[in-house]
Amino acid sequence: MNKRIAQVIVGLPVEGPFDYSVGKSLRDRIAVGQRVRMVFNRRPSIGVVVRFQKNSPFKPLNPVLSILDDYPSLDEKALKLTRAFGRYYGCSWGEAAQTWLPTALRKAKELQWTPCGEDKAEAPLGKKVILLHDKSPDKRWPFILETIRKVWEAKRRVIFLVPEASLIESVLQRLKEVSCPVIVLDKKMRSSRELEQWIKVKEGRATVVVGTRSAVFAPVSSLGLIVIYEEEHAAYKQEQSPHYRAQTIAQMRSQSEGCSLLYVSSAPSAETWHKAKKERWTKITYEPDRLSEMQPVDMTNYNPQRTSILSFPLQSAIQETLTAQGKVVLFMNRKGFSTQTRCPQCGWTLKCPRCDVNLTYLYVSKRMVCRHCSFKTELPGFCPHCPGSYLRSSGTGIEKLESEAARLYPHARISRYDRQTAEFPREADVVIATQAVLKGQGAFPVDLMAVVNFDAELHHMDFRSAQKAFALLVHLRQFAVRKLLVQTRMIDNYCLRAVLKGDFDGFYRKELKFRQELGFPPYKHLAAVGLRGSDEERVFEQAKDLYARLEKRKPQGIDVLDPHPDVNPKLRDKYRFTILLKGLSVKDILAYATPVIKDFKRRHSTLITLNVDP
Numbered sequence: 001m002n003k004r005i006a007q008v009i010v011g012l013p014v015e016g017p018f019d020y021s022v023g024k025s026l027r028d029r030i031a032v033g034q035r036v037r038m039v040f041n042r043r044p045s046i047g048v049v050v051r052f053q054k055n056s057p058f059k060p061l062n063p064v065l066s067i068l069d070d071y072p073s074l075d076e077k078a079l080k081l082t083r084a085f086g087r088y089y090g091c092s093w094g095e096a097a098q099t100w101l102p103t104a105l106r107k108a109k110e111l112q113w114t115p116c117g118e119d120k121a122e123a124p125l126g127k128k129v130i131l132l133h134d135k136s137p138d139k140r141w142p143f144i145l146e147t148i149r150k151v152w153e154a155k156r157r158v159i160f161l162v163p164e165a166s167l168i169e170s171v172l173q174r175l176k177e178v179s180c181p182v183i184v185l186d187k188k189m190r191s192s193r194e195l196e197q198w199i200k201v202k203e204g205r206a207t208v209v210v211g212t213r214s215a216v217f218a219p220v221s222s223l224g225l226i227v228i229y230e231e232e233h234a235a236y237k238q239e240q241s242p243h244y245r246a247q248t249i250a251q252m253r254s255q256s257e258g259c260s261l262l263y264v265s266s267a268p269s270a271e272t273w274h275k276a277k278k279e280r281w282t283k284i285t286y287e288p289d290r291l292s293e294m295q296p297v298d299m300t301n302y303n304p305q306r307t308s309i310l311s312f313p314l315q316s317a318i319q320e321t322l323t324a325q326g327k328v329v330l331f332m333n334r335k336g337f338s339t340q341t342r343c344p345q346c347g348w349t350l351k352c353p354r355c356d357v358n359l360t361y362l363y364v365s366k367r368m369v370c371r372h373c374s375f376k377t378e379l380p381g382f383c384p385h386c387p388g389s390y391l392r393s394s395g396t397g398i399e400k401l402e403s404e405a406a407r408l409y410p411h412a413r414i415s416r417y418d419r420q421t422a423e424f425p426r427e428a429d430v431v432i433a434t435q436a437v438l439k440g441q442g443a444f445p446v447d448l449m450a451v452v453n454f455d456a457e458l459h460h461m462d463f464r465s466a467q468k469a470f471a472l473l474v475h476l477r478q479f480a481v482r483k484l485l486v487q488t489r490m491i492d493n494y495c496l497r498a499v500l501k502g503d504f505d506g507f508y509r510k511e512l513k514f515r516q517e518l519g520f521p522p523y524k525h526l527a528a529v530g531l532r533g534s535d536e537e538r539v540f541e542q543a544k545d546l547y548a549r550l551e552k553r554k555p556q557g558i559d560v561l562d563p564h565p566d567v568n569p570k571l572r573d574k575y576r577f578t579i580l581l582k583g584l585s586v587k588d589i590l591a592y593a594t595p596v597i598k599d600f601k602r603r604h605s606t607l608i609t610l611n612v613d614p
C-alpha cells in the first residue's frame, strides 16, 4: 500500500481527519490505528492514523514526526466504532478515540505490547439480548455464571459492567465459581495501573473484564457477551463531555462484533423495559420466595414543626423492632443537620456564593457546606443585615434525624451511614442512612426499613424521577427482611402503589404512557444544549438568541423548548441554561442543530455543551 500520506484524527473538537506526509523511514512501520506524534495548529500533538492516501489537495503538508505504538492502539473495529460514537454523540472522531483509550495514552507515552494472534473462536454464539428481571436479587447469579461459562467454552470473551467500583469486589467473588481469568479495568485507577490492565486485556489474557462504565471500551477481541449489571443505574451515563451512555456503546459493539447482551436489574429503566418488549428480547423473571411487608403512612395531617418527623406508626414499628432485638434503618437522602439557615427578622438566607443554593449545616464539623461544590464557611452568630438577630435553622438532614432518634430511643445504639462513612455500622440498632446504604444490600440483614420522606425523592426536575423513586422502593423492599415503611403525603402515588402491589407491568404501562404523552424517551430522543457563563443576564440573552436561531431553522418533527435554567441554575460561579431539542432520532436532531450551534459558537464566547440522550 502507498503510505505517503496519512490521515490523522486529533482529540480536539475539530472533525478532521487531517493529511500528513509520511517520511520514507517511517513508511514500513506506520499502520492504521497507531498513535503518532505531529504538529497540529502549530502545537505538538498526538493523533491516530485512520487511513492512507495517495494524494492530498493540501500543500505543503506537515510530516508525521514519530510513531508511538509498535502495534495499533485501536484496531479496525474500534476505529469504526469510535467514528459511530462521534457521530451519535456529536463530538469529533478524534475526541471519541480519546475517550476510547486509557487516560495514559493521551500523552506521548510509547506503547509496547504483544499481539495475541486472533483467537480461534468457534462460530458466533448467535446474538441474543436478554433482560434478567430479578425481583429477588439472590436468584440471578446461577444464570449469569452459566451464561458466562458457555461464552468461555465457545472461546469467546466477556465484558462485565457494574455501575459503581464498590460492586467490583463482590462480582469477582462470584466469578471465582467459573474460575476463568478475570481482569479489572476502571478509569478511577491510577493511570499507569489502568494502562497495565488495558495492555493485559489487549494481549488476550482475560476471559472476563470487570469494570465500571468506561470498561465498555475494553479492547477485548472475540467478544461474546456484555453484561450490564443494575442496568437502570444513572452512573452508566457520563456526566462530562462526551456524555455517552454505556448501554448505547454496548449496543453498538453488539451490532458490530456480534456479541450478546445481558441486562440485569430488579427495576429496569422504562426505556429498557420498552425496548425489551418492542424488540422481543428474551425476558427472564425470577419471583421472590417471599416479599417483606410494606406499610405506607399518610403524613397529610402531620405537622413536622410541632411533632416529630417520625410518625406515630413509625415510632411504634421502631419500638417493636428494637424490643425484638432487630435492626432498623431510617432512610433519608439529605446530608447534614439542617438544610436551611435564615434570619427570622429580614428573611436573609445563608447561601453558597458560587451555586446560589441553601447551605447545609454539618453538626459534626460545626460548618456550613454547599452540597454542590466544596464551599465551606463558619456559621455566623448573627444576621449580617440586622445585628443582634439570631439565625434560625430548619429542614431535616440525617444528623438531625439522628439526634431525634437518640431522643426517642435513649437506650438504642444509634449510628449514621453515608457516602463518607467507611463501613456500615453493623453493631448499631438504628442506622440513619442515605442512598449509600443500597450498596450493602445482601451483606447484612435489616428488619425494618423506613423511608422518612418519600416525597423528597419525587420532587426533582427530571422526567426519570418517578422511575428512580420506583426503583428505590423496589430495592429497599428487597433489603428489608420484615417490613418497609414509607412516610408520604402522596399516598396514591403510582410508584408507591405499584411497589405495594408488586405490579411491575402496571408501573411500566403507566410510566410509559406518561412518557409518550409528554414526548419523552423512549418515544422521543432528547439533546440538551447547555449554555454556561459567569454573567447571568448575558448567558440568558445568548440562550434566547440561540433558541431563536434553532427555532427558525428547525425541520418538521423536531421540537425546540424555550431556554430554561438548569436543575442547578448556578454552579461553581457559572449560570446555566438549557435548550432542549426533541425528535424521533438523534441523527435528525444533530444533522440540523450541529451547524446552527457551530455557527453560533463562532460568534460568541459562552461555553456551549451538547448532551445527547441526557
Ligand SMILES: [Zn+2]
Binding pocket: 343, 344, 345, 346, 347, 348, 383, 384, 385, 386, 389
Ligand atoms: Zn436579618
Ligand SMILES: [Zn+2]
Binding pocket: 352, 353, 354, 355, 356, 370, 371, 372, 373, 374, 375, 572
Ligand atoms: Zn456551591
